[in-house]
Amino acid sequence: MEHPFLIFGWILEKIGLGHFAHAYPHVVYSWVVMAMLIGIGFLATRTITMIPGKLQNFFELLISSIEDFMVENTGEEGRWFFPIVGTIFIYIFVSNLVGLVPGFFPPTASLNTTASCALVVFFMTHYIGIKYHGIHYIHHFTGPVWWMIPIILPIEIIGHLARVLSLSFRLFGNMMGHELVLIILFVLAGAFFAPLPIMAMGIFVALVQAFVFFLLSVMYFTGSMEHAH
Secondary structure, three states: OOOOOOHHHHHHHHOOOHHHHHHOHHHHHHHHHHHHHHHHHHHHHOOOOOOOOHHHHHHHHHHHHHHHHHHHHHOHHHHHHHHHHHHHHHHHHHHHHHOOOOOOOOHHHOHHHHHHHHHHHHHHHHHHHHHHHHHHHHHHHHOOOHHHHHHHHHHHHHHHHHHHHHHHHHHHHHHHHHHHHHHHHHHHHHHHOOHHHHHHHHHHHHHHHHHHHHHHHHHHHHHHHOOOO
């Protein structure tokens, strides 16, 4: 179902980029989300003080909470990859939230966006495994004894590839489903404020889906750090 009206699609259409905006709304609104995060990050860090203001206090609480949760699950050794999992969580959460604004399209309602995030997690998982174990990381795929390799290796490869599908389709399905429900309610009963309860619930859905993606990413990273057995 095509979105009835997108603000940035209309703006880009006025400057001759309408075809791109309508064909790739997830790309356009990914740029919007990135611009928002860069702008908010700039405002939050331009005047860092020992006695933080409200904005600095909020972001310090947010970042420290995410970091503390991650370190509790990975240990101190996992602190170095906090920037990537923290970025994934915040980006997905804000991408989910913008879909609640009329005229905005959530980038995570596109399989292209969720698959790209899942691929980042996939390759980062194996980078961490190689970083910690070197060539011995192969034992994560071969099992404890050599004669089980023909059985264990295909299962492990399929399992790791399935992670990409799982991360991609879980987030995409939930956000696309929520977006379709909102569009239908706006078209059929927008004048009666019918979408408002769904929009309120959407805040919770946006947070849960971002947290699930973040949590699974941390679990995959932690698993690649552990020794094979």
